[in-house]
Amino acid sequence: MDEKASTQDPLQSDSVRGIARLKLIVVYLGLFMVSQLSHILASLYLIFCLIIGRNTPRLFRLLITWDYLFNITLNGKLGETYSHRVARDCFEKRQFIGCFVCKFLDLFQKDHCKTTYDGHNAEARPFKPKDVDTTL
Structure with missing residues (x-):
């Protein structure tokens, strides 16, 4: 009998790993579809609030969430908004x-970056993921 075959765990065979990988892909695709649906609903809610002129706390939280998502999409730190990222780049690193x-964000809110930079540093609570396995 082959020594390699006798020491191999039967639960770690190629077919079992293939099934586990397939299940993980199905879960990720399901989460992707849920996120796309939530994005569509959130966009419709934003348009509805703009049409009727309502400014709700939920709308503000939605915009902040998109700010986090935009920053992560551009390879930013987890738990940091894009506004804080550019403010940090401007104030600490002096990047153009x-x-x-x-300057562009200041057109919409006076001293937006300074407020974001000071507020984020005063109550910095970065998100720390716990033992999340993201391997395929």
């Missing part, structure tokens, strides 16, 4: 793009 985006 960060300062340019801050």
